Amino acid sequence: MLSQQVDLVVLGAGAAGMMGALAAAERGLQVILIDPHFEQSNNFAVSGGLFPAAGSSLQAKAGVLDSPGNWLADLRAFAGSSLNERIAESVANALPEVVNFLIHELDAPIQFLSDVVSTGHTQCRFHSSTPSGGKSFHQSFRTRSLNHPGIEFSSRFANVEKMAQGFLVSTPDRHWQTRHLMLAGGGFGSNPQWVSQHIPSMRGALYNGAPNNDASVLALGLQWGGYLSGMDGFQGQGHTHPGGVTRLGMAIPAMGGIMVNRMGERFVREDIGPSALAPYVMAQPGGVALEVFDAHIENGLTNHSAYQEAVQAHRVMRADDVPTLAALAGVDVHGLQATLDSVQQTAQGLSRDALGRDSFTHVLRSPYLASWVTGALSHTQGGLVTDGDGRVCAREGQWVHGLWAAGGCAAGLSGQGAEGYLPGNGLAQSFGLAWRMAQSLD
Ligand SMILES: Cc1cc2nc3c(=O)[nH]c(=O)nc-3n(C[C@H](O)[C@H](O)[C@H](O)COP(=O)(O)OP(=O)(O)OC[C@H]3O[C@@H](n4cnc5c(N)ncnc54)[C@H](O)[C@@H]3O)c2cc1C
Numbered sequence: 046m047l048s049q050q051v052d053l054v055v056l057g058a059g060a061a062g063m064m065g066a067l068a069a070a071e072r073g074l075q076v077i078l079i080d081p082h083f084e085q086s087n088n089f090a091v092s093g094g095l096f097p098a099a100g101s102s103l104q105a106k107a108g109v110l111d112s113p114g115n116w117l118a119d120l121r122a123f124a125g126s127s128l129n130e131r132i133a134e135s136v137a138n139a140l141p142e143v144v145n146f147l148i149h150e151l152d153a154p155i156q157f158l159s160d161v162v163s164t165g166h167t168q169c170r171f172h173s174s175t176p177s178g179g180k181s182f183h184q185s186f187r188t189r190s191l192n193h194p195g196i197e198f199s200s201r202f203a204n205v206e207k208m209a210q211g212f213l214v215s216t217p218d219r220h221w222q223t224r225h226l227m228l229a230g231g232g233f234g235s236n237p238q239w240v241s242q243h244i245p246s247m248r249g250a251l252y253n254g255a256p257n258n259d260a261s262v263l264a265l266g267l268q269w270g271g272y273l274s275g276m277d278g279f280q281g282q283g284h285t286h287p288g289g290v291t292r293l294g295m296a297i298p299a300m301g302g303i304m305v306n307r308m309g310e311r312f313v314r315e316d317i318g319p320s321a322l323a324p325y326v327m328a329q330p331g332g333v334a335l336e337v338f339d340a341h342i343e344n345g346l347t348n349h350s351a352y353q354e355a356v357q358a359h360r361v362m363r364a365d366d367v368p369t370l371a372a373l374a375g376v377d378v379h380g381l382q383a384t385l386d387s388v389q390q391t392a393q394g395l396s397r398d399a400l401g402r403d404s405f406t407h408v409l410r411s412p413y414l415a416s417w418v419t420g421a422l423s424h425t426q427g428g429l430v431t432d433g434d435g436r437v438c439a440r441e442g443q444w445v446h447g448l449w450a451a452g453g454c455a456a457g458l459s460g461q462g463a464e465g466y467l468p469g470n471g472l473a474q475s476f477g478l479a480w481r482m483a484q485s486l487d
Contacts, residue, residue: 048213048220051075053486055227056203056262060089060475061452062229063186064143065435068483070195071150077214077221078190081202082257088231088424088453088471089186091255092179093294093351095161095171096472098140102148103157104170111168113137120458123165123318124465129275129458135433136458136477143476144172153185158348162299163468164318171469178350207269211447224447225486228437229479230262231255232425232453234279243276243427246324246462251421253282253289258424263454266429270439271448275460276427280471283322284336285421291358293336293416294351295319295468301407302338303388304418306330309371309380311388314402320466323420335374337385337415341407355416362415370413385409424471426457435482451478 053069055062058080066078098104099116117137120128147153154175161171174182190196201216211224233239234254241248267273283304284293298304298315304322305311306329313325326334346352355361364370367385371378390396392405429437429450436444437455452475459465 046220048222050222051077052223053077053225053227054079054212054214054221054223055229056205057229057231057452058083058190058198059087059229059231059452060472061479062227063190064476065227065229065451065479065482066190066196067151067186067193068146068480069486070193071146072483074195074486076196077199077223078196079199079201079203079214079216081200083200085255085257087183087255088258090179090183091253092472094173094177094179094182095158095469096140096173096476097166097170097469098144098172099137099168099170101141101144101157101172103144103155103172107157107159109159109169111170113141115168116170119165119167120467123467124459127275127278127459127461127465129456129460132431132433132474132478133458135481136474139477139480140473143480146480151189153189160345160348161296163295164299164316165467176350177348205265226448227482228262228266228429228448228450228454229452230454231258232428233260233263234258234422234425236260240422244279244422244425247279247422250327251285251289251419253285253292253421254424258453263428266437266445266448266450266454269448270445271429271437272440273427274430274456277462278426278457278460278465279463280423280426280466281320281323281463282421282423283319283326284418286355286360287333287417287419289421291355291360292351293355293418294346294349296346296349297336297338297342299406300338300342300345301392301405301409302336302342303384303409304334304336305376305381305384306334307376309377309384311384311400314398314400316402316404317464318466319468321464323463326418327420333417333419335376335415336418337409337413339409339414340412341410343414360416363412365412367413370415374415374417424453426459426466426470428453428455428457431455431478433481434485435478449482451475451482
């Protein structure tokens with residue numbers, strides 16, 4: 046069987062792979078996009094679909110003053126020395142261009158979410174599809190990828206051979222030769238051996254990501270001379286419902302919500318971020334916490350797809366007073382009452398928080414709402430070391446010629462545990478690096 050010469054082969058049709066394929070195809074390159082699990086979910090589809098693009102045209106139109114530099118400052122303040130400086134600036138500068146590309150060249154329904162606040166971001170800067178959420182965002186990319194004349198799609202498993210010049214990619218019915226190969230098969234969250242080895246604290250923990258992030262594509266880069274970095278970094282989820290199907294979303298603490306255990310007692314300053322919260326929640330009796338908020342906060346969550354799905358799944362309890370809420374949830378009523386009294390005092394500036402939380406934003410009042418949550422591993426941040434354009438680096442300071450990576454296959458923005466993960470880092474890196482790669486292909 047003859048092999049066809051193409052410009053780029055992409056392994057994995059998730060957030061990074063579809064962004065890379067679409068951006069390259071829009072430049073006139075001929076792209077093969079391969080994903081044998083195309084009919085199953087991936088992390089893009091289960092995600093909240095929120096990505097930061099500081100300094101975007103949509104932010105400016107909404108009157109929000111922001112810039113890539115502001116986001117970089119937030120990233121550095123949040124993650125400190127664990128921030129992946131090899132890619133941070135390049136990704137930050139790429140994201141406003143990604144927004145323009147999605148709107149003007151792909152005609153994608155992108156919106157700026159002016160009401161989505163998050164711990165660690167000093168500005169509202171999340172963007173998503175319309176309606177917001179990973180499911181619809183993924184669907185919009187999928188439709189565009191399947192219909193793009195410059196992209197040919199295959200749902201067969203591919204065997205890849207590295208040759209002296211480029212790569213030979215074979216499925217049972219086709220062969221392609223390419224000078225450029227993009228690894229975009231996701232991270233290793235669904236691979237228990239890799240999780241045990243690299244993130245021992247999350248061995249056996251609930252995983253609420255997609256099943257095909259199993260390191261199979263990432264491992265190809267290792268085989269050809271790439272190396273790994275930031276392997277203990279991950280996105281934790283401290284707001285996941287037991288079972289992992291739905292979650293509350295990240296915004297409730299930033300809007301004034303609190304978390305208590307079965308004794309009705311707070312156990313952590315809730316403003317450390319949704320990722321860092323996961324291990325604290327898992328350490329509580331039964332590995333769960335009750336997230337408590339109120340109707341005022343719920344009114345601000347209309348644009349939050351994860352929260353709306355949780356309500357539809359009947360995961361949110363409502364009560365007019367504390368004893369009714371405590372009885373509904375099965376927590377100690379005296380503990381809960383004392384906690385709410387104390388939080389209300391602090392929120393009004395009458396006392397300091399014993400756990401060191403800086404701000405409660407809002408005084409919680411009846412009617413109260415609450416939901417039981419647990420901690421989960423959502424996706425892994427460690428991966429192949431790349432430069433800021435997504436080239437896979439070899440140890441000797443060279444790159445593995447023709448090999449590119451983004452998304453879960455590439456080292457993410459934030460390393461070291463769950464604490465360094467600033468919300469939005471996952472899609473920011475996936476889109477930003479993939480975009481940079483597409484602009485750099487010759
Ligand atoms: C619950 C949850 C919520 C999240 N929320 C957010 C959020 O709101 N904002 C944010 O920034 N990030 C979020 N993330 C993280 C974000 O989803 C990921 O960072 C992003 O999807 C990674 O993109 P990816 O392309 O590497 O992986 P994916 O999107 O998972 O795509 C990988 C693709 O590779 C395919 N594949 C696997 N093996 C092979 C193979 N052998 N050959 C070819 N293809 C293969 C898979 O089928 C899949 O389609 C969330 C993650 C989870 C799990």
